[in-house]
Amino acid sequence: MILPTMKKTQCLELYIITLMDQMFILVSPIGNTSALTGVDHVKVLNTKSNDTIFIYMSGHGSEGFFAMPDSGQIWGDDLVNALKKKHDALAYKKMVIYIESCYSGSMFEGILPNNINIYATTASNAHEDSYGFYCPDYSSNSPPFFTTCLGDLYSISWMEDRYGLVVK
Known part of the structure; x- marks a missing residue:
């Protein structure tokens, strides 16, 4: 599960999302977990009707x-x-x-x-x-140490709006 936390950095007027825990789910195209034998640490979405x-x-x-x-x-x-x-x-x-x-x-x-x-x-x-956003070399808002985009225009728009974040 990805658990984002927001924190304001001391050196930048910008909020950074840090991932507390990251889980990748390996699935077969038809959801057949028996096809995943021999694969270590398989994450399976075992859900119920509710x-x-x-x-x-x-x-x-x-x-x-x-x-x-x-x-x-x-x-x-x-x-x-x-x-x-x-x-x-x-x-x-x-x-x-x-x-x-x-x-x-x-x-x-x-x-x-x-x-x-x-x-x-x-x-x-x-x-x-x-469109990627907060990307290296693509935005004047991006610090020089960024090596990847932090988000997409779609997601950062609703997150900044939802949490009242203003990046200067």
Whole structure:
């Protein structure tokens, strides 16, 4: 689970999100945990019919797929089919999926049913880029020691608004 905490740094007028704990979930395309034998420290989402699930995916994407950090892609059709199977198995009550990548809307547009209790929100529509923010060399707000973008325009907008953060 990713547990973000906000703290104001002494040297910068900016808030930094630090990750207290980071969990990566390794899944097979069809959710078959028996296919993961021999894999150490497998994290499995074992949910029940009264559970609420929040899924956050941030990375790179293109039309129809989301790129995985190590290799390969998750295709929109495959993701939606897996979600339908979870729904049919009564494996959740409600689900929120937040995808932050270019073309992230293509993961759901026209293929996610509206009757399976899933709210999906994406950083971009099916045919557009999303935009990294607080990136090295891209913003006058970025300290020189940044080596990666801290967020996407989509996420930092609602977080700064929600928490009343003002970056100068």
